[in-house]
Amino acid sequence: FRWSFSHFVVLFYCDEFIRFAADKCGVLSCYANYKAGSCDNVAESRSCLSRVEKECAGDFRYRLIVTALDQLNCSEATPPETWASNPAKETCIWQSGEPEQDWRQCSLYGDTHLRTFGGELQTCRAIGAWPLVDNAYLEVRVTNSLFGKKATILSKVTVGIRAHGGCAMETVYEADIKDSPLPGVFADGATLAGKGVRLVALSPNRVELVLTHAGARLLIRRQGDFLSVALRLPPTLAGEQLCLRGCSASERLPAPHGEPAWLLEEADVACRAANLTGAYLDACVFDVLATGQKDMAAEASGAAVADLQELGATTPYRIVQQPSAAVEKSASAAAIVAGLLLAAVLHAKGCTVLPGAVR
Structure with a gap:
């Protein structure tokens, strides 16, 4: 030719x-x-x-x-095998030498809880669209919306896949809280997007998106009025977005306080029934109190955590929140009382207490 x-x-x-x-x-x-x-x-x-x-x-x-x-007269060229029948070849497999046990997990769910790559569980109030992850292979954006009078929930997940040779074509996947079932196709209606991309509807309300060439796996779930996304990435692709740096201090919500004991007990029972413990249990109780949907919130929280655990995530080592005003006031009062007691003891023993020495 x-x-x-x-x-x-x-x-x-x-x-x-x-x-x-x-x-x-x-x-x-x-x-x-x-x-x-x-x-x-x-x-x-x-x-x-x-x-x-x-x-x-x-x-x-x-x-x-x-x-x-x-006009190129390439009639003798043989079309490549279809992506559906041709699983990802070696060229579309992530190869970096990083052991899979070191790969990072991140999730956003509930009202609104962020499990960071570093293992923290944060409760955030950030309305609007935010980048969860952004690297050379994909971008995951999340949209948070108001729910009721005092709750925010994840309402939309947008995954932008970037072109990468024969492994990935540039495309977008979108899941909205209003979608029932969740879409099993990309935004343009296609079901295929390259040898390294796999989109699977695991159930009507649960979708898996895998990018083998990037070592990425995402699980998107709709549970009642709640949407969640969990993902796993190699550490070198973590980026600098929400999954790594978390929410800003001003966006973190305080732990609930001032709730009736019976309401706290009901929330605790519902969340324990969803097999939640530790920081996940605390986050679930927060959701139940904020949304007023006891069973639905607990089930959604349990399902989102199950997705995280399927991706290999361990239990968060701590939950990061702003201390509530009541907690701060209580701590301040306790410090004052302790100071007065110390001053009284020192005075009784004939010691001089310098002004400002006890705070």
Whole structure:
């Protein structure tokens, strides 16, 4: 096969048209990995074009690309094996030498609890969209919304997958709290996005997304009125977003206080029934009190924690919250009483108490 001047002209104008128009049907994903002069890549592009033919048939860029590829006379090129029947090859497997037991886990769930890569469990109040993870392979953004009068919940998860050779095509997965069931396809309607990407609907309300070339695994779950996301990454891909640095101190919520004893007991019983202990139990009690949905909040919390544990996460070593005003006032009062008692003892023994020595 010999290239002619007309081949270059067709490809040049095709490329210029493509660059200056928005992609509405996903045809650019077929063009992104094309490398001029390679019939193997042409075959892969044709295979991709056949999958988007129905959605893109009326798109002028689709017709331009098809025409350009036809003029290359690569009819003998063999299309690559389909991604569905061809599991990720060695080239699409994360290889960094990091043992899997050192990989990090992160999760966002409930109202709203963040389990960081470092093992802290934080309760945050941050309304809006925030980056949970952002690296060269993917971006995970979470959207928090108000729920009732005093609660916030995770309402949307957006996973942006970045193009990575034949392992991944650029695409987006979205899960919304209103989705029932959760989508089993990407935002453009496709079910495939490269040899290293696997999207599986484990149940109507639970989805798994795996990027083998990045060592990433995500579990997204909808439980009643609650949405959760748990993920696992190699430590070198942790990034500097919420999963690593956590919420700012001003966004962390204090532990609940002033609640009736019977209400605390009911919440505790419901959360223990969901097999929660330690910091996870405390977070669950917080959710029950904040949302007023005793059974639903406890079940959602238990399910989210189960996803984290499936990814290999251990129990958080501590729960990080702002101390409540009541706790601070109590601690201050205790310090004053202790100081007065110490002053009284010293005075009784004839010791001089210097002003400011007891605080």
